[in-house]
Amino acid sequence: MKSYIAFFDLDNTILSGSSGSYLAVYSYKMGLLGRGELAYGIYSSLLYRAGFMDSGGIVDRWVAKYRGWPEEKIRGLSSSFFKDVLAGMVRRSAREAVEFHRSNGGKTVILSASTTYICEQVQRHLGMDDCICTSLEVQNGVLTGRLAGKYCYGTEKLNRVILYCAAKRRSLEDAFYYADSPADLPVLDKVGFPMCVTPRRRLRRVARLRAWPVLNWK
Numbered sequence: 001m002k003s004y005i006a007f008f009d010l011d012n013t014i015l016s017g018s019s020g021s022y023l024a025v026y027s028y029k030m031g032l033l034g035r036g037e038l039a040y041g042i043y044s045s046l047l048y049r050a051g052f053m054d055s056g057g058i059v060d061r062w063v064a065k066y067r068g069w070p071e072e073k074i075r076g077l078s079s080s081f082f083k084d085v086l087a088g089m090v091r092r093s094a095r096e097a098v099e100f101h102r103s104n105g106g107k108t109v110i111l112s113a114s115t116t117y118i119c120e121q122v123q124r125h126l127g128m129d130d131c132i133c134t135s136l137e138v139q140n141g142v143l144t145g146r147l148a149g150k151y152c153y154g155t156e157k158l159n160r161v162i163l164y165c166a167a168k169r170r171s172l173e174d175a176f177y178y179a180d181s182p183a184d185l186p187v188l189d190k191v192g193f194p195m196c197v198t199p200r201r202r203l204r205r206v207a208r209l210r211a212w213p214v215l216n217w218k
Helices: 010-014 019-029 035-049 055-064 071-084 092-103 116-126 155-168 182-188 201-210
Strands: 004-008 106-115 130-134 136-139 142-147 176-179 193-197
Touching: 004 010, 004 092, 004 155, 010 019, 010 106, 010 116, 010 176, 019 071, 055 142, 071 116, 071 142, 092 106, 092 116, 092 176, 106 116, 106 155, 106 176, 116 130, 130 155, 155 182, 176 182, 182 201, 193 201
Parallel strands: 004 106, 004 176, 106 130, 176 193
Antiparallel strands: 136 142
């Protein structure tokens, strides 16, 4: 059987919600965020989902909060956050899709704007092959409060996918991408098998016009 890659978005696709929003609440409960910071996180998330706020600005502000953290501290936080919260948010249908592609010889890869620390937790939990995501800059074992490279979102996701497929000698035409957001259209447009998972309204309209599969995952 011909080998191929199945890419999976994380938030609202593999997971039943947004890891960033839940991490803000979790960090507040752990005493790492103040009440005002939590309110900003929730408010900005709502504005972003409604299309009124740029995701890049949100990310820059939140990444800056980790400046000076030892990398092991954020690894520990991400591990406990996954065990306490995210593990219960992994959709049964996502597990089944990952297993389907694995059993059919496909390479399974998370493609997400979320950070490496979160994505790697989910990758290991589901036994996936790899993850392509947003990395934070680390110097001498300490976070600088900046991104390492570009934010893995929108057209940057497509750039990463093209490079990844080239490196693995796999074709985009044979690739799957499971995603929920209009921001994922650059990749959905280019893969051979776009799969719209519980899509937002705009993506649902595009899927209907282009006859793309719409999956209502549980």
